[in-house]
Amino acid sequence: MVLLQSSVWAGLTTLYVSPEGNDQWSGRSADPKQNEGPLATLDAARLKIRQLKAADPEGTFEVQLRGGVYSLKETVVFEPEDSGSQAAPVVYKAYPEEEPVFTGGVPIKGWKKMDKDPAGTPEAARGKLWVAEIPKTPGSEWYIRSLYDGETLLNRAASGNLKKREPDQKRTFDFNTHGKGIYQEVRLEFEGPLVEPFERHVDFRDNDLRAWKNMHDIELALTDRGWLRNLIPLERVDVKNKVAHLSVAPTYQPHNFKRPYEVLNAIDYLDEPGEWVVNTLEGKIYMWPKNDVSDMDVIAPLLQEFIRVEGKEKGPFAQHICFEGLTFMHGLRDTLQEDDKGLQHDWEMYDKGNAVIRFRNAEDCAFTSNTIKSSSGTGIRLDMHCQRIEIASNHLKYLGGGGIVLSGYAPGTVDVNKNNVVHDNYIHHVGTLLWHSPAIFIAQSGHNEITHNTIHDLPYNGIVVSGCRPHEFYHINRLPFRRAWMNSIRVEECMPYILKGLESDRPISIDHFLPLLHARENKIVMNDISRVLQKLHDGNAIYFSAMGSNNLAERNYMHQNFGTRGALRLDDNPSYTIIKENVITSCEKGIGVKGLCEIENNFVFTTETFLRGRGASRKPAALKRNIFFPAGSSTSEIGGLYIGSSTKNREGVPLWARVNSSEDNLYFTTHKRDPFLPKTGIGTDLATGKTVVPGKEPVNFLYADPLFDDEAVQQGWFRFKEGSPAEKLGIEPIDLREVGSSLAEKHFPGIDEEASAKSHESHSNSLP
Structure with missing residues (x-):
């Protein structure tokens, strides 16, 4: 999507908005002049454009926003009547060389040193607390879940890891533990009475919890599964029986006694400088400031959705509305509600207004060169009918939720979220509060281009492409x-496919449901992804599960991703996927697959080259012209020549024996402590044990040095020196010099197997 330059638009009408403006003025002047000049708010500009368009339907309109801070208390909603046209989109952009900043927060003023500490204040904090009143705000009840000092997120009081109390009577399998386990282990029948809903209580130990009066301010952080962190307010606490009751159902039964939980926002745990708690019942915020309060700019997020571009479900759609060069801060964090509907594992919610920027039932719009930072929720959402939306060259950083969500209709026959572009975005340090939030989440959305994005420093997954697994139907x-x-799930539309699957010999096959799964034919190309899984586990840099077919992952650079189940992974119930020309380095696991795929011309410099998870087809992949160059010896656990994640279940089965086909692949390691060399030496086909001449004889896995050009590799060009056996096998060099976003610095550490192995060992030792 290319926007027309305003300077060449015929009959262009420009309006101006400024913090010094007035909504009663015309907006035709950039500066105030004798009771005339710019408007004061974005919404006033929207309404003024609507009026001007009604009088001049063929006109071209642009709004320029002057630098300064704009406080939003309500969502600005752009509707079909606010649309532009293909020839003349309506553009809202920053005034040249200035930065307009929209904040959804409310300043917290009037801090006073306390002469008497609140009940429950820990010994360490006594005499050190300050207090401020919660500002009065109109509208619905407001719960403060985060605070900022300017752009810096302040630490809410937290208990640290606590252990649950295991009841005397051990629980049996109750159908609510883990979805796929229900089908595989106990095979819950399709027809029958309803299963009991989730339990909503946590059994605690000692005096870890008490019956606080401001109960709904207190949250439990539950990590009953390593891939999710639920933050759920309390409803009540039974101190006598040591049972805490949750206000909303968790994603999984909250009874995994091996995993800790935390108490958040309880005065009892405000025991370090910089921490705070809120007491809505009293209308007060308590803080043990780390710095001088007079130097702080404390802000509490109030607004969750800043801008929503929304048309009607079946048209007319909101169209040709564009935003450029704007900054957004201090959005409200999402909190689970009774009527929420979740995407996979509740990593995000379905069709929910929990993002700063939201397109819903919109077409041909753009959000480019903007910044979303220091905000507690998700950055950008494309919900339901969204087509040809361009999300490009944005900087998303320090967000409590995810970065960008593309979420179409739930499983059914409606396929209208597609052909969108997510390009050249720089996304880092997101999921800081909701740890499970991906940088980019594609759910039931297809034919999109996810290209040249840089993603780093995440608690969990980088890019997720998912749909609905068979057992859920x-x-x-x-x-x-x-x-x-x-x-x-859109039950009526899905029922014919469900009944057909139940009658088949392989009901759990994803093939039965492919017409209902619309996350298909997405192109994930030239993305730079590093340092994922900083908090949780069982995740990946790029993750696929239960999606539609023919997704493509090509020329992505995945590095410094430790603790993964494969930097790139096809998890449960994937459909056919193309994995081509990716480079994976400084990771201990490379590619993990549980379904059919083509793996072609990838360079995998990892300590375990290939991971096959349980539940996969016996021979799920075709390997062609790949280079496997692990940091460890191929005979060691981290060498990766054999299938599996540990020596004991590897069973001596080599990689090539567990795939559909292998052709013209190359394997080599220079591991110094435990060198590996086939009996027949360099030039051996590891699959046959015979010496071969590459390029003249068929080969499965040639053991030979690919002769990388180290100097070129450090610049991101993974090419070979003259005489490389890789070239004789038809393996093409991979040029990643332009990988990732133009907004981020490029870093190519080169190939250092020993350093990679040591980095892996250091990371493993530091995990909790």
Whole structure:
């Protein structure tokens, strides 16, 4: 999508908005002049453009926003009547060389040193607390879940890891533990009575919790699964029986006694400088400031959705509305609600207004060269019918939720979220509060281009492409209350496919449901992804599961991603995927697959070259012209020549014996402590044990040095020196010099197997 330059638009009308403006003025002047000049608010500009368009439907309109801070208390909604046209989109942009900043927060003023500490204040904090009144705000009840000092997120009081109390009577499998386990282990029948809903209580130990009066301010952070962190307010605490009751159902039964939980926002745990708690009942915020309060700019997020571009479900759609060069801060964090519907594992919510910027039932719009930072929720959402939306050259950083979400209709026959572009965005340090939030989440959305984005420093996944797993379709009659996909499936549209699957020999096959799964034919190309899984585990730099077919992952650079199940992974129930010309380095696991795929011309410099998870097809992949160059010896656990994640379940089965086909691949390691060399030496086909001449004889896995040009590799050009056996096998060099976003610095550490192995060992030792 290319926007017309305003300087060449015929009959261009420009309006101006300024913090010094007035909504009663015309907006035709950039500066105030004798009771005339710019407007004061974005919404006034929207309404003025609507009036001007009604009088001049063929006109071209632009709004320029002067630098300064704009406080938003309500969502600005752009509707079909605010649309532009293909020849003349309506553009809202920054005034040249200035930075307009929209904040959804409310300043917290009037801090006073306390002469008497609140009940429950820890010994360490006594005599050190300051207090401020919660500002009065109109509208619905407001719960403060985060605070900022300017752009810096302040630490909410937290207990640290606590252990649950295990009841005397051990729980049996109750159908609510883990979805796929229901089908595989106990095979819950399609017809029958409803299963009991999730339990909403946590058994605690000692005096870890008490019956606080401001109960709904207190949250439990639950990590009952390593891939999710629920933050759920309390409803009540039974101190006598040591049972805490949650206000909303968790994603999984909250009874995993091996995993810790935390108490958030309780005065009892305000025990370090810089921490704070809020007491809505008293209308007060308490803080042990780390710095001089008079130097702080404390802000509490109030608004969740800043801008929504929304048309009607079946048209007319909001169209040709563009935003450029704007900055957004201090959005409200999402909190689970009773009527929420979840995407996979509740990593995000379905069709929910929890992002700063939201397009819903929109077409041909653009959000370019903007910044979203220091905000507690998700950055950008494209919901339901969204087509040809361009999200490009934006900087998203320090967000409590995810970066960008593309979420079409729930499983069913409606396929209208597609052909969007997510290009050249720089996304880092997101998911700081909701740890499970991906940088880019594509759910039930297809034919999109996800290109040249740089992603780094995440608690969990980088890019997710997902749909609905087969077992979830089969449980809709028995567990309709489950939040993750279950309560959003379009049952009437799906029923013919469900019944057909139930009658088949392989009901769990994803093939039965492919017409209902619309995350297909996405192109994920030239993205730079590093340092994922900083908090959680069982995740990946690029993750696929239960999606439509023919997705492409090509020329992505994945590095410094430790603790993964494969830097690039096809998890449960994937459909056919193309994995081509990716480079994976400084990771201990390379590619993990549980379904059919083509793996072609990838360079995998990892300590375990290939991971096959349980539940996969016996021979799920075709390997062609790949280079596997692990940091470890091929005979060691981290060498990766054999299938599996540990020596004991590797069973001596080599990689090439577990794939559909292998052709013209190359394997080599220069591991110094435990060198590996086939009996027949360099030039051996590891699959046959015979010496071969590459390029003249068929080969599966040639053991030979690919002769990388180290100097070129450090610049991102993975090419070979003259005489390389890789070239004789038809392996093409991979040029990643332009990988990632133009907004981020490029870094190519080169190939250092020993350093990679040591980095892996250091990371593993530091994990909790």
